[in-house]
Amino acid sequence: xxxxxxxxxxxxxxxxxxxxxxxxxxxxxxxxxxxxxxxxxxxxxxxxxxxxxxxxxxxxxxxxxxxxxxxxxxxxxxxxxxxxxxxxxxxxxxxxxxxxxxxxxxxxxxxxxxxxxxxxxxxxxxxxxxxxxxxxxxxxxxxxxxxxxxxxxxxxxxxxxxxxxxxxxxxxxxxxxxxxxxxxxxxxxxxxxxxxxxxxxxxxxxxxxxxxxxxxxxxxxxxxxxxxxxxxxxxxxxxxxxxxxxxxxxxx
Amino acid sequence: xxxxxxxxxxxxxxxxxxxxxxxxxxxxxxxxxxxxxxxxxxxxxxxxxxxxxxxxxxxxxxxxxxxxxxxxxxxxxxxxxxxxxxxxxxxxxxxxxxxxxxxxxxxxxxxxxxxxxxxxxxxxxxxxxxxxxxxxxxxxxxxxxxxxxxxxxxxxxxxxxxxxxxxxxxxxxxxxxxxxxxxxxxxxxxxxxxxxxxxxxxxxxxxxxxxxxxxxxxxxxxxxxxxxxxxxxxxxxxxxxxxxxxxxxxxxxxxxxxxxxxxxxxxxxxxxxxxxxxxxxxxxxxxxxxxxxxxxxxxxxxxxxxxxxxxxxxxxxxxxxxxxxxxxxxxxxxxxxxxxxxxxxxxxxxxxxxxxxxxxxxxxxxxxxxxxxxxxxxxxxxxxxxxxxxxxxxxxxxxxxxxxxxxxxxxxxxxxxxxxxxxxxxxxxxxxxxxxxxxxxxxxxxxxxxxxxxxxxxxxxxxxxxxxxxxxxxxxxxxxxxxxxxxxxxxxxxxxxxxxxxxxxxxxxxxxxxxxxxxxxxxxxxxxxxxxxxxxxxxxxxxxxxxx
Numbered sequence: 116x117x118x119x120x121x122x123x124x125x126x127x128x129x130x131x132x133x134x135x136x137x138x139x140x141x142x143x144x145x146x147x148x149x150x151x152x153x154x155x156x157x158x159x160x161x162x163x164x165x166x167x168x169x170x171x172x173x174x175x176x177x178x179x180x181x182x183x184x185x186x187x188x189x190x191x192x193x194x195x196x197x198x199x200x201x202x203x204x205x206x207x208x209x210x211x212x213x214x215x216x217x218x219x220x221x222x223x224x225x226x227x228x229x230x231x232x233x234x235x236x237x238x239x240x241x242x243x244x245x246x247x248x249x250x251x252x253x254x255x256x257x258x259x260x261x262x263x264x265x266x267x268x269x270x271x272x273x274x275x276x277x278x279x280x281x282x283x284x285x286x287x288x289x290x291x292x293x294x295x296x297x298x299x300x301x302x303x304x305x306x307x308x309x310x311x312x313x314x315x316x317x318x319x320x321x322x323x324x325x326x327x328x329x330x331x332x333x334x335x336x337x338x339x340x341x342x343x344x345x346x347x348x349x350x351x352x353x354x355x356x357x358x359x360x361x362x363x364x365x366x367x
Numbered sequence: 368x369x370x371x372x373x374x375x376x377x378x379x380x381x382x383x384x385x386x387x388x389x390x391x392x393x394x395x396x397x398x399x400x401x402x403x404x405x406x407x408x409x410x411x412x413x414x415x416x417x418x419x420x421x422x423x424x425x426x427x428x429x430x431x432x433x434x435x436x437x438x439x440x441x442x443x444x445x446x447x448x449x450x451x452x453x454x455x456x457x458x459x460x461x462x463x464x465x466x467x468x469x470x471x472x473x474x475x476x477x478x479x480x481x482x483x484x485x486x487x488x489x490x491x492x493x494x495x496x497x498x499x500x501x502x503x504x505x506x507x508x509x510x511x512x513x514x515x516x517x518x519x520x521x522x523x524x525x526x527x528x529x530x531x532x533x534x535x536x537x538x539x540x541x542x543x544x545x546x547x548x549x550x551x552x553x554x555x556x557x558x559x560x561x562x563x564x565x566x567x568x569x570x571x572x573x574x575x576x577x578x579x580x581x582x583x584x585x586x587x588x589x590x591x592x593x594x595x596x597x598x599x600x601x602x603x604x605x606x607x608x609x610x611x612x613x614x615x616x617x618x619x620x621x622x623x624x625x626x627x628x629x630x631x632x633x634x635x636x637x638x639x640x641x642x643x644x645x646x647x648x649x650x651x652x653x654x655x656x657x658x659x660x661x662x663x664x665x666x667x668x669x670x671x672x673x674x675x676x677x678x679x680x681x682x683x684x685x686x687x688x689x690x691x692x693x694x695x696x697x698x699x700x701x702x703x704x705x706x707x708x709x710x711x712x713x714x715x716x717x718x719x720x721x722x723x724x725x726x727x728x729x730x731x732x733x734x735x736x737x738x739x740x741x742x743x744x745x746x747x748x749x750x751x752x753x754x755x756x757x758x759x760x761x762x763x764x765x766x767x768x769x770x771x772x773x774x775x776x777x778x779x780x781x782x783x784x785x786x787x788x789x790x791x792x793x794x795x796x797x798x799x800x801x802x803x804x805x806x807x808x809x810x811x812x813x814x815x816x817x818x819x820x821x822x823x824x825x826x827x828x829x830x831x832x833x834x835x836x837x838x839x840x841x842x843x844x845x846x847x848x849x850x851x852x853x854x855x856x857x858x859x860x861x862x863x864x865x866x867x868x869x870x871x872x873x874x875x876x877x878x879x880x881x882x883x884x885x886x887x888x889x890x891x892x893x894x895x896x897x898x899x900x901x902x903x904x905x906x907x908x909x910x911x912x913x914x915x
Contacts, residue, residue, distance in 0.1 A: 174913050175888035178821045182915030185820065198770055209822035209912060210789030210801050211813040216820065220789045221809040224770070226777055227785045237777050244776070246768030304915065306854070306887040315855045315883050318915065339915060 140273055143191055147337065149348050150322075154298065155329035159187060163297035164266040164276045168289045170303035170323065172282035179320050180302040181208070181253075182216055182340050184277045188249040189217030189344030191275055197248035200241040202226040202234045204253070217344035222248075235261050242268035242276055249275050255283040256292075263295040290325050298327045305336055308349065317341075319349060399464055400478040441479055444487040445472045455487035489515070500647050507535075510646040517565065519558060519644045536572045558644060559636030560584060563591035563610075580637050585611035592636055598629040610636075653687065654745040655679035662701050662738025666730055669698075669739065673726050676744040677719045683746075690715025690752030694722060698733060699741040706734060710779065713807050714771035715750035721772045728779040774806045795862050797822060797911065816860060817881055819891045819912030826909035829892065834908070837898025840880040844892070846910050851884040858882075861897065876903035881914065889914035 144151045144158030151157045159165055167184050169176035188199045199222055201208070206227045210220050228234045231254040241250040242265065250269075257265075257278060269276040278296065280289035290299050301323040307316040318339035324332045338347040394402050441461035445452045452472040461482070466475045476482055496513040503511040503520055507529070510521035522532060529535035536552040543550035549571075553564030556577030564573040567587045575583040584591065587610050589602045601624055607613055613621065613633060622630045634640040655676050663669060673696065684691060692715055696708045710725040778786055787803035790810035794800050797818070804810060827846065834841035840856025858880030864872025877893045884890070891912035896904025 173888065174821065175890070175915070178819065178913040179915035182820050197767065200773075207821050207824060209797070209819055211791075211797075211816075211818040212820040212822075212912070212914075214812045215815065215818060219812050220791070221811075223788060224774075224806055225787050225789065225803075226781060227787075228781045233781050236780060240776050240780065241773060244768055244770075244773040246770055246773065302915075304887040304889065306885065307883060307889075309855065313855070314857050315881055315889065318883075318889055319887065320915070 143187065143194065143275060145346055147346050147348050150335060150337070150346070153330070153333050154324070155327055156297075159275055160297050161191075161275050162270040162273045164262060164269050164278060164295065166262075166278045166280055166290065166294060166296040166299040168280040168299070168301055169282065170301045170321065172285055176303050177281060179304050179318075179339070180279060180300075183300065183302045183320070183322070184251050184279050185213055185216040185218050186340035186344035186346065187275065187277060188251055189222075189340075192218065192222050192248040193343065195248055197246060197274075198222050198224050199248050200224050200226065200237070200250045202228055202237040202241070202250070202252045204228055204230060204234060215342060216340045217342060231256050235265065238276060238278075239264055239268045242272040242274055245272045245274070247272070247274050249277060251277045251279065253279040253281060255281050255289070257294070259293045259295060262293075266295045266297070296326075299325045301325045317347075322346075400480075440481050440483045441466065442483040442485065443472070443475060445484050446487040446489075492516075497647075501649050504647060504649055510644055512644050512647050517562070519561075521644050521646070522554065533572075533574055536574060540571055555580060555583070557636055557638045558642050559592065559632060560638075562593060563587055563636060567591040577638075581614060584636060585609065585614065589613060592629070592632045594629050594632055595626065598625040601625050602629075652745050652747055653680060653683040653689075653749070654743060655683065656741065656743045658741050659739070662740045664735035664738045666733075669733060669735070669742075670723070670727065670730060672742050673730075673744075674719070674723055676742060677722050677726075680744055680746065681717050681719050684717050684749060684752075687749075688751060688753060689746075689749040690717050691722065691746045691749050693746065693748035694726075695745050695747055696726065697743040697745070698735075698739045699743075700736045701738050701740055702736060704736070708732065711748075711775070711783070712771070713774040713778070714769070715752040716771070716775075717752060718772065721775070725775055725779050728776070771807060778806075794865065796865060797862075798824075799865075817857070817914075819914045822912040823910065826893070826911045829908040829910055832908040834894070836906075838878070840882050841892065841908065844908060846890075851886075851888070851890070853882045854885050856880050856882040859894075862893075874900070874902040879911070 141161035142156050142158035143161055165187070167180050169180040188201075192199050199218060201223055203225070204227070206225065208225075210223070213223065214220060226234075226237050228237055234252050234254050235257060238250050238252040241247055257280065262278070265276050265278065280292075282289055290301060303321040303323075305319040305321045307319050310316045320337055320339050321334065322337050323334040326332055336349060338349050340346060441464055442458040443454045443461050443466060444456045446455040447453075454466060454468050454470045454472060454475060456468055457466045461475075461479070464479050466479065466482075472484060476484070492515070493513075496515075496518060500511050500513040500518050503518065508520050508522060508525045510523075512519045522535065526532045526535055529538065532554050536554055539552055540550045551565045551568070552572045553561040553566075553568055554572075554574040555561040555564055556575070557580060560575065560580040560583065563584055564575065567590070573583075589607060589610055589612075590599055592610065594602070602608075602613075605624055607616075607625075610633075618630055621633075631640060635642040657672050657676055657679075659672065663672065676696070680691070680694075691712060693709060693711050696710075698706045698708070700706070708726070708729050710722070710729060712722075712725070716722065774786060786806040788806060788808055788810055789801050790804040790808060791813050792800055792802050800813060829841075830845040831850070832841045832844040838859050840858050841853055843850065843852050845851070859878035860880075862877045862879060864875030864877075866873040875895070876897045877895060878897060879891060879893045882890055882892060890910055891914060892908060892910055894904070894906060894908050896906045898906065
């Protein structure tokens with residue numbers, strides 16, 4: 116006796132229950148084709164948990180990972196004009212620096228909680244509330260249960276959850292824990308392109324997608340967030356735009 | 368007989384008892400500040416009375432008011448107006464000595480040495496007046512209002528409830544005396560006339576029939592009409608000393624001389640122009656009560672009752688056009704003890720589900736004991752909250768949840784102080800440029816100088832720094848035991864110390880550099896001092912922040 120073929124409706128219902136591959140309601144693309152094309156959803160799923168971690172325990176990589184999360188949150192906030200909740204245990208962010216990556220102070224709402232448990236609870240509150248553009252949390256430790264709760268809360272609220280995992284011990288990669296996240300990113304600083312004049316060029320990062328649902332990971336070198344939180348692909352030297360005044364001089 | 372029995376110059380009057388008594392009697396008739404001092408009178412042979420126990424001699428021919436007995440020393444209240452201290456109010460004893468409100472306190476002190484000067488407290492006066500007005504509204508008449516030095520009561524239609532106007536006035540005076548106030552009551556057909564009679568009438572209780580205003584006011588000073596000080600000065604200049612002088616004057620010239628407002632005041636006092644009393648509306652705290660048939664002790668039952676109380680409370684608030692900012696839940700246990708639980712909201716709200724959620728966060732703190740038999744919910748603090756616009760909802764869009772509800776929820780979980788936004792401070796010193804402010808504030812941004820994303824709370828010193836003076840970024844430095852070779856740098860950005868905050872910063876200078884090392888890490892460094900002048904700093908290097 117053969118089992119009746121399941122109807123598509125019941126299958127989708129089962130999928131939603133099991134959430135093996137959650138139904139993606141909306142996507143926040145990076146606007147960089149080389150990056151978006153290699154992500155399974157062609158961007159970050161709006162109702163999903165995404166983890167960001169510095170590649171090394173140095174503070175500069177930590178700052179780069181923070182800026183990556185700022186860029187995503189800034190683009191999400193610019194898309195729908197809502198606020199961003201940022202939960203952390205020790206406030207060492209510098210708000211003028213965040214503003215220069217696209218998150219102005221009126222958009223940001225900080226919560227300085229006592230411990231990681233409170234940070235995760237506050238994140239969940241913010242995600243279930245449904246009136247926010249994005250929720251960012253900085254934790255040192257979050258287990259499978261906690262990330263699963265966050266993933267479910269993000270699905271119900273429709274805002275992306277960005278979990279910034281910081282290093283707690285030398286030699287233990289924070290992304291080695293199990294997690295229910297949709298994507299897990301590892302960010303490291305990379306040397307910027309040398310300018311013809313003295314000075315620091317646009318910062319670059321080595322962006323590694325360590326794991327994603329429904330696709331393989333990859334590594335890319337990208338130019339860091341600009342004033343609106345957008346990443347960019349470094350141009351090959353021969354493709355770089357010539358400075359405007361020199362172009363005008365040549366045309367004349 | 369004086370000690371020693373000898374004659375002493377200046378003490379001759381003291382030996383002759385009759386002469387002395389006559390002189391004492393004569394000097395006692397003078398006001399206090401005109402009485403001769405002991406030096407002028409000459410020394411007395413007896414020991415002087417203890418200066419602090421001696422009672423003040425009563426001014427002759429004047430009966431002491433009752434209130435003055437409480438203040439043996441004349442009492443005045445001083446208020447500071449601009450740079451001057453003026454008398455705001457004087458007790459009857461002080462007024463008998465010629466001290467009037469509006470006089471400079473220094474002048475009063477010069478006239479009367481033993482003067483009790485205290486600071487005027489208009490807010491406390493106002494609170495007493497407001498309390499009296501609320502009492503009047505609850506017990507005497509629904510139309511009452513307070514002003515700086517008196518209250519208005521509209522007795523129209525209520526006087527017969529109190530046995531007539533005269534009996535009510537007498538009762539009012541007795542009521543105030545019980546609380547230690549000396550009241551003066553004026554009852555008239557117009558507010559202006561009542562005002563004048565209460566303050567300038569010759570008896571504590573004055574009552575005139577309607578229509579008799581002009582006659583009753585004729586003898587009073589124009590000040591009784593609540594004229595502006597400039598109008599009063601003008602009236603004095605024109606020799607208009609009494610209201611009777613104003614009455615026969617043609618209105619046009621009167622308005623030219625004293626101003627149109629003065630004519631209006633006169634008309635109001637005489638009943639030619641209506642002057643309504645703007646009555647105070649008492650504001651009661653909305654409160655709902657549930658008395659339970661059976662004592663409850665479980666969290667589910669308590670939550671159910673909280674839901675019922677909120678369902679009662681919301682219509683009360685809506686009726687008043689207000690939203691709750693603070694709700695206090697009082698739980699009375701069987702043994703008579705009570706527990707209070709309060710929630711606050713960041714913005715006025717009438718959302719029952721949201722308020723119930725806030726109480727839900729607190730419900731574990733409730734100790735039911737043997738059982739709770741009565742629960743009360745009060746809204747001691749509420750703000751005006753009008754109707755909510757439903758345009759988005761009617762158009763079929765999903766309404767965006769208000770962030771204020773989230774703020775309340777998170778404040779209930781981690782505390783109100785943990786929620787904040789970063790707001791700018793007008794300072795170039797990086798660690799001072801940010802302050803924390805209210806979670807629902809909308810602060811503006813900072814100037815667009817490059818700033819790091821993370822700032823060290825305390826700049827960390829760098830060692831073995833290799834840099835060209837005065838304005839080149841370092842080539843190499845050691846931080847936390849690790850050598851960083853710099854490949855590119857921006858700067859300097861010079862930030863001067865803020866001498867108006869700290870003396871030590873008068874000459875202080877920091878030169879900030881943004882540098883990148885060969886691994887690609889980008890740092891924000893600074894050097895103390897400009898590299899030229901030694902007073903600006905000791906040329907030590909620090910790491911202050913990290914760019915990503």
